[in-house]
Amino acid sequence: MSDSSNSPPPEGQKPLPGAVAFLGMGLSAAVCVGAGLGLGLWVDSAAGTAPAFLLVGLALGLAAAAFSIIKQIRTYL
Numbered sequence: 001m002s003d004s005s006n007s008p009p010p011e012g013q014k015p016l017p018g019a020v021a022f023l024g025m026g027l028s029a030a031v032c033v034g035a036g037l038g039l040g041l042w043v044d045s046a047a048g049t050a051p052a053f054l055l056v057g058l059a060l061g062l063a064a065a066a067f068s069i070i071k072q073i074r075t076y077l
Contacts (some may be wrong), residue, residue, distance in 0.1 A: 036061020
């Protein structure tokens with residue numbers, strides 16, 4: 001009884017990510033965007049410049065999330 005699901009990938013090919021890897025990517029993206037929004041809101045409330053830093057924080061959070069996801073995906077390519 002040979003189970004091919006546990007066999008290693010062919011030479012030169014990396015294993016496909018499991019559900020935990022995708023969960024980590026989603027969590028990482030959510031934390032980056034949430035931190036950017038939170039910092040933007042905090043700076044806006046301190047400086048009275050709403051919504052300027054909220055938008056800056058959102059843009060930086062999205063950029064950080066994209067960078068983080070790309071970095072994680074490259075480990076499987």
